[in-house]
Amino acid sequence: MAKSVEINVHHITRLEGHGNIKVRTKDGVIEECQLDIVESPRFFEAMIEGRSWKEVRHITTRICGICAVGHGLTSVQATENAFGIKYSKQTDLLKRLICHGEQIQSHVLHTYFLAAPDFVNAPSVVPLVQTHPDVVMRALRLKKFGNAIADVICGRKVHPIGMGPGEFTYTPTPNELRDLRKKFDEYEPDITATVDLFASLSFPKFDRQTEYVSLKDDKEYPWLYGQVFSSDAGAVEKNDYKKIVHEKVVDHSTAKHASNKRSSYMVGALARLNNNFNLLRPEAKAAAGKLGVSAPCHNPFMITAAQVIETAHCFYDARDVVDQLLAIGPKPEDPLTITPKASRGVGVTEVPRGILFHDYTYDKDGLITEGNLVIPTNQNLANIEDDMRALVPQIIDQPKDKITLMLEMLVRAYDPCISCAVHLLNVEFI
Amino acid sequence: MSKPKIAVFSLTSCEGCSLQILNCEDELPDILNHVEIVNFREAVSNRSDDYLIAFVDGAVSTPSDVEEIKEIRSHAAILVAIGACACTGGLNVMKNFKGLDYCLKRVYGDKANVFKTIDAQPIDAVVKVDLKIHGCPMPKSEFLEVVRAVLVGRKPRIPNYPVCVECKQRGNVCLWLKKKTCLGVVARAGCEAICPSYLSGCVACRGLIDEPNDNACKEIMAEFGLTMEQILKEFQLYNGFYPVAKESK
Numbered sequence: 001m002a003k004s005v006e007i008n009v010h011h012i013t014r015l016e017g018h019g020n021i022k023v024r025t026k027d028g029v030i031e032e033c034q035l036d037i038v039e040s041p042r043f044f045e046a047m048i049e050g051r052s053w054k055e056v057r058h059i060t061t062r063i064c065g066i067c068a069v070g071h072g073l074t075s076v077q078a079t080e081n082a083f084g085i086k087y088s089k090q091t092d093l094l095k096r097l098i099c100h101g102e103q104i105q106s107h108v109l110h111t112y113f114l115a116a117p118d119f120v121n122a123p124s125v126v127p128l129v130q131t132h133p134d135v136v137m138r139a140l141r142l143k144k145f146g147n148a149i150a151d152v153i154c155g156r157k158v159h160p161i162g163m164g165p166g167e168f169t170y171t172p173t174p175n176e177l178r179d180l181r182k183k184f185d186e187y188e189p190d191i192t193a194t195v196d197l198f199a200s201l202s203f204p205k206f207d208r209q210t211e212y213v214s215l216k217d218d219k220e221y222p223w224l225y226g227q228v229f230s231s232d233a234g235a236v237e238k239n240d241y242k243k244i245v246h247e248k249v250v251d252h253s254t255a256k257h258a259s260n261k262r263s264s265y266m267v268g269a270l271a272r273l274n275n276n277f278n279l280l281r282p283e284a285k286a287a288a289g290k291l292g293v294s295a296p297c298h299n300p301f302m303i304t305a306a307q308v309i310e311t312a313h314c315f316y317d318a319r320d321v322v323d324q325l326l327a328i329g330p331k332p333e334d335p336l337t338i339t340p341k342a343s344r345g346v347g348v349t350e351v352p353r354g355i356l357f358h359d360y361t362y363d364k365d366g367l368i369t370e371g372n373l374v375i376p377t378n379q380n381l382a383n384i385e386d387d388m389r390a391l392v393p394q395i396i397d398q399p400k401d402k403i404t405l406m407l408e409m410l411v412r413a414y415d416p417c418i419s420c421a422v423h424l425l426n427v428e429f430i
Numbered sequence: 431m432s433k434p435k436i437a438v439f440s441l442t443s444c445e446g447c448s449l450q451i452l453n454c455e456d457e458l459p460d461i462l463n464h465v466e467i468v469n470f471r472e473a474v475s476n477r478s479d480d481y482l483i484a485f486v487d488g489a490v491s492t493p494s495d496v497e498e499i500k501e502i503r504s505h506a507a508i509l510v511a512i513g514a515c516a517c518t519g520g521l522n523v524m525k526n527f528k529g530l531d532y533c534l535k536r537v538y539g540d541k542a543n544v545f546k547t548i549d550a551q552p553i554d555a556v557v558k559v560d561l562k563i564h565g566c567p568m569p570k571s572e573f574l575e576v577v578r579a580v581l582v583g584r585k586p587r588i589p590n591y592p593v594c595v596e597c598k599q600r601g602n603v604c605l606w607l608k609k610k611t612c613l614g615v616v617a618r619a620g621c622e623a624i625c626p627s628y629l630s631g632c633v634a635c636r637g638l639i640d641e642p643n644d645n646a647c648k649e650i651m652a653e654f655g656l657t658m659e660q661i662l663k664e665f666q667l668y669n670g671f672y673p674v675a676k677e678s679k
Contacts, residue, residue, distance in 0.1 A: 013475040016445055041491065041547050042442065046533040047524040055667070058633070062521050062566065065446020109452065113473060124474030129462060136459075144455040155628045158446045158453065158567040162628035169629035249538070 070351030082345025101149025267354025340366025441488030
């Protein structure tokens, strides 16, 4: 049926930052189909110029409140690579642990608080406090648990403090780690219940194959290490990321778009999962079985399911890391002597919403002369729009509020973090 | 009696301070027993212009931020600025020192003139602010203190003494003795000196105390070998909107 419909969602709710959905079809033909990004400009790349290597990690964590740990880890990795800083096994384990803590915290926030209400026709998690108190309390427990990991290592989750290039300025005590270890036993049933809950929901059916970009490592499900991998183009070293990541400016978005072989590509939990499914832990593979997810999965609504699977993966992997830390007996380490030099360093990690790049050029005194930051949400924007263009014709005969809800659910599934994405630009819309 | 209606808004920020509200996991159910959230884009889909208290994070840095904060002010009986961006302009003010033209050109090249931005400024440079919860991010404890105080109609307890006091209470060794730059001597406490406790110098993200001896602070910094340019850069991180980051007295 040829139908004309116009949808304008101003400031989509339950996501981080300011975005608008605009769709207009006439006689069944799409005339406009956009995700407008109207976030204010941040200009971090300009602001870090002239700043010291000692400060840059503190400044760049402020790009995002939700993935501040990920920005911190990526920033210190860039500086480590620039100055050739090596670090200890203990530091490696602490990095892995805090990284997992953030994935758990962020994935729980998104799956339970931002995405789940749509599945029960609720405007937010607030009414669920009355109707599903056990679910809400479980979500709060797990989110707090993810935050608690960061608290133990870096003092706090939002804008972590004790993380420096090659070292942590604070070492958790064995008692702190033992207390944390006990919480894994306490919360394990919550992880199982989370998987069961999301396995019971019916995710919208929609398939569109795209290019999937993430880190890839032959030994482990990748978070901090490995190569930059595209499902279309294969792997490149971290320093050569620009062979895959091609950023461009579009008129209707304050955040840059990115593409590689196709008009768009996807990053995030589903891209990671598609590129690294066999490296998931057994507990996470079991969760994938319950959720009916196997790789490759081309349904973007299943990003939420992929986050649930990763939550299980990170939970059990973090538990192993705590055991390893307890086995080596964590001790405060002597501060590193770091000598800056004129150099370039690229940091690439997987943060909750996808692959993140920090690329710094330093002068001989360790002051930044040029910085390039490529954010997961930017990389997903073009892909979201391509999904919208493919989805709209399939649902155009449904009532307008249903179409709107489906489009909002689609955008929300990507868990966009628009403050992050708009570290650059702003457009005024009339 | 109906519950007081509250709203949460974000201007130019990382939304980390809004997230700090959601991070009050233990207290959230209880807070929801006492207030009704009518606007909180990051967390809920409800929207309304009918609210008593507005919590706003973020600096004012675009023409639309100016319009939005004026609109919020017109509805809210009590406007609470949350976090460094809202209270002092925060890190955003660093761009002012680079110059707007440079920033736009740096990130946007030949399309620079398409985009609009203004100097970043704290909310109270545009509208009256009733309360400030400083910090990057705001401490959860102070958010809870302000919520309690506002609900019972008393003045919240917000420290007006320097971070050094809290640092001493924690028994920390002074970071200056470890050759690390620290603004704790003039910075507003209330963070439990968390950064110095993790061996990271205070950057005064909670602004300065009401009558700071910033000249003495700068003299100490100079004694430790910092140039005036380096000293001002320290203050420009979070207090760039104020004379302390601009003048060498």
